Amino acid sequence: MTVPPLVRGWCPDMFAPMEARDGYLVRIRSPLGGFEGQQVLAIAELARRFGNGVVELTNRGNVQLRGFSSTSAKLALESALAEGLVDPDPAKERRRAILVSPLAGLDPACNPETLDVAQSLQTALLEENALSALSGKFGWAVDGGGYVPEGTLSADIALQSRPDGWSVVCGAMETGVLDNARAVRAAVVMSRICAENSDLGRPSRDADTAAFVLAKGGLEGIPCKPQGTRPVSLIGPLPGKVMGVGVPFGRCHAKDFEILAELAGTSRLRITPWRSVLLPQQDGTWPGFITSSVDPLLRVEACIGRAGCAKATADVVGTALALASDVPPGCVLHVSGCIKGCAHPRAADMTLVADDGHYEVVRNGRTTDTPSWHGRDIPQIRALLRHELKETQV
Ligand code: SF4
Structure with a gap:
């Protein structure tokens, strides 16, 4: 290999x-x-x-x-x-990176054509060999809205449901409303432009890319809100008679x-x-899984840490487990083995970054932000959580 x-x-x-x-x-x-x-x-x-x-x-x-x-x-x-x-062709396999609304076909409020549109998009992407030049991180989404609102799925190019069709969202810009076939075609055209211009940043990361892509594709666009900034807790009974079951970390x-x-x-x-x-959805027990949307484990995010990653200098999961019950409802604690922040690439109410067995502590930020406290251990962080996050809640 x-x-x-x-x-x-x-x-x-x-x-x-x-x-x-x-x-x-x-x-x-x-x-x-x-x-x-x-x-x-x-x-x-x-x-x-x-x-x-x-x-x-x-x-x-x-x-x-x-x-x-x-x-x-x-x-x-x-x-x-x-x-x-997996697809036998490695390049095609990379083009199967399509996120679909998790409740598509189950939630009556989600666009009923979501799965069909996702299938059409996948077929079109697999046929377009020029897209092999895209970064392996490039991703698409078909976002039918409903219980999981439009704009929740993060992607470089997303088809987002509208009352009369779909808008194609490319980073911070979106097209007007298109029918199913035109929306899929527009997504492929935009993807091809990204593939042909390898110096462009990914649309989800580079604000200038979206305007360039739409102009180059002859598509009219308007600015839109950032996508995928709000994680959704799909735990417990959900529309469509399904049960969301959380897997700790x-x-x-x-x-x-x-x-x-x-x-x-x-x-x-x-x-x-x-x-x-x-x-x-069914009655029963799911030992070891999370079935309550208020479970404290849902308030902590942690990467595998020292158990599986050479970059970590602390028992990240152990720290997250030790501190979960100290995180107030509505708040998020992110425990990261290093500055890369794999488990939660966003801001959290408090972010811990392992450093030589202790933690740098960032308030209201992500792993790359400037820490407010340095070299803290678990009891010191527990005190900070109680003081800082309880104050947030008052
Ligand atoms: S955040 Fe750092 S330590 Fe944790 S898995 Fe990613 S690279 Fe490894």
Whole structure:
């Protein structure tokens, strides 16, 4: 297996594992937001047989498996291809990066054409080989709104539902309202312009890119609000008679993933970008999973930390577990193993960045912002949480 060099815009997948402290990690993209039961079982088997058994949910609604050797990652790829979990063409596989409203087809308030439009977009993207030049981080979304409001899904190019059709949102600009076919075509044209102009930043990251892309594509556009800035907690009973079940820190063992497949029965297991899965609503218990929207674990975000990443200098998950009950409702504590901030690439009420076994503490900011406090341990952070975040709530 050839492990690709670390270059800008590179993302791991089954063809391109990424090295971590606990071995290589791989990602499997969910087909339009969900897996069939057999696919879930196949993924659990890959994790157990070839990796270290850990299954993680990503903030793009995909799954990540860890702990592979270079040999076992190669065997896992062969198995994934045989199970139809990935496209045989690595370049096409990268173009399956489409987020779809998690409740599409279930929530009566979500545009009923969302899944059809997502399928059309995927077909069009797979046919467009010129898009192989796009960054591996480039992503699309089909955002049908409803219970999960329009604008919640983050993407470089998103089709967003409007009363009479779809607007195509490219970074900070959006087109007028288009019908299904024209919206898909516009999204492909915009993507092609991004691919042909490799010096452009991604639309979701670079405000100038969107205006250039729309002008070059001959599309009229107007400024719009930033996308994907508000995570949504899809936990508990939801529209469409489904149950949102949270996976603590987005991380579970293969056997838990198999339990989710059993609970999903004949339904697809939908994976949300917010570390939860959707199951047919039913009474019962889900030991080890989060079923209450007020569970304190939902107030903390944490990467794998020292257990799996060489960049971390602290037991990030242990710290998050120790502090969860000190975070008041409505607030978010982000515990990060380093400044990269993988688990929560946004601002939080309080952000901790591990530094030589202690933490730098940022108030109302992200990992890259200037810390207000330095070198704090858990008791000191607990005192800060009580003082700072309780004051916020008064
Ligand atoms: S935030 Fe840093 S320590 Fe945590 S997983 Fe990402 S790179 Fe590793």
